[in-house]
């Protein structure tokens with residue numbers, strides 16, 4: 536997709552960047568995904584959201600709006616290659632009377648450090664409950680771990696690796712502490728990415744989860760698989776069942 540803009544379009548705030556009849560265009564897809572996520576309780580009360588990268592262009596939601604009511608014309612667009620200072624973002628399109636999502640630097644971390652094409656942030660209660668159950672862990676082991684559950688196969692093996700995890704593999708999701716301002720989470724999210732290079736998600740204590748993927752479909756599938764596993768983990772804990780078990784592998788995986 537071209538990032539050069541003719542002066543006439545620029546005076547119209549580059550509306551053409553968010554206008555398309557294609558339902559898969561990021562400016563159409565972000566509102567559609569957020570409507571679905573709202574029904575799951577992932578983006579209630581303006582929290583959470585999603586961002587999509589199409590080559591050099593990044594599409595973002597506005598801050599503090601009902602994410603399920605967004606329209607394509609509300610979407611921000613920036614060019615990754617045009618960014619010089621993360622504290623002074625340059626937008627190709629800025630909808631009037633709105634501010635870009637506070638999650639922008641976290642979404643950008645997934646795009647720049649993991650070459651992701653989509654990043655989803657949920658405030659799912661299942662994610663929050665899992666972080667509460669893990670709260671007693673020592674600071675050096677802030678990690679959600681689960682294995683021997685079929686849905687683990689919904690995850691890629693890791694950044695730059697081919698294929699998905701197997702049933703017997705252990706899925707590991709790091710947990711970072713919440714901060715008063717969403718953007719201040721960025722350095723801790725990036726640290727967690729360094730420490731767990733294969734992870735496709737980072738939990739935020741008492742807040743939610745960030746999940747990304749190489750494609751929009753993969754990010755969505757991983758976010759759904761993770762929410763399933765968080766919900767299951769909460770129920771397992773109530774029944775006194777362990778999240779990690781050493782069931783022996785029998786035959787080919």
Ligand SMILES: CSCCC(=O)C(=O)COP(=O)(O)O
Nearest residue numbers: 581582583598599636637638
């Ligand atoms: C009740 S939402 C608080 C902010 C937050 O955690 C979030 O995910 C939403 O941020 P945005 O700027 O995208 O509205």
Ligand SMILES: [Zn+2]
Nearest residue numbers: 582583717743
């Ligand atoms: Zn949030």
